[in-house]
Amino acid sequence: MSTRKMVNISLLAVLGFLLMFTIEFPLPFFPPFLKYDPSEVPGLIAAFAWGPWTGVVVELIKTILFFLSGKATSGLVGAVAAFLAGGSFAFVSGIIYEKVHTKSGALVALVAGSLAMTCVMTIANYFILLPLWGITQAEVLPLVLSAIIPFNLVKAFISSLATFVVYKRVHYWLKGQVGVKETVQEK
Secondary structure, three states: OOHHHHHHHHHHHHHHHHHHHHOOEEOOOOOOOOEEOOOHHHHHHHHHHHOHHHHHHHHHHHHHHHHHHOOOOOHHHHHHHHHHHHHHHHHHHHHHHHHOOOHHHHHHHHHHHHHHHHHHHHHHHHHHHHHHOOOOHHHHHHHHHHHHHHHHHHHHHHHHHHHHHHHHHHHHHHHOOOOOOOOOOOO
16 A cells, blocks of 8 residues: 555545544434534545545544544444444445446435445444443333434434535646546436
8 A cells, every 4th residue: 555545535534534523413303412514425425536545544543533532422322323424334335336436326326325324333332332321221222212213314414415526626636646446427
């Protein structure tokens, strides 16, 4: 891996950290502990530009930086949740976009990544994360159905929309960097 690529990956990870650190807010109609931040966008951009594992690495670095910053009020459980969400989203989206390098491929990749993230977070919250917060087993399923699943779908939609709008513009800048895959023009 070239030094330039490592620097660009680091920059995307730091950008994700800064987005997570500065832009975090609860969405209406959801419990206040479920907060949206656009920090998955740089991970998705990395996955589209350099492959799925690069997106996962960006998500891992971003999450570690956020945890170490001291602003992670949800502690280690929240950091694990953020990594599981962003990592699964970037990984699945990156795998599909790597195979279908078109505008419609990007849409399919983002939809599949959104669904994968929602499934991963549903399972993780049901079996691990919510019980670690001390939520009783009787309360877990209703919370997963009424809040966790809809929140992750809304969060993924917003991040997907942002990625779809931003990636093409950022791609032209990244295109000058080493190792970025060319996008096939849509007919």
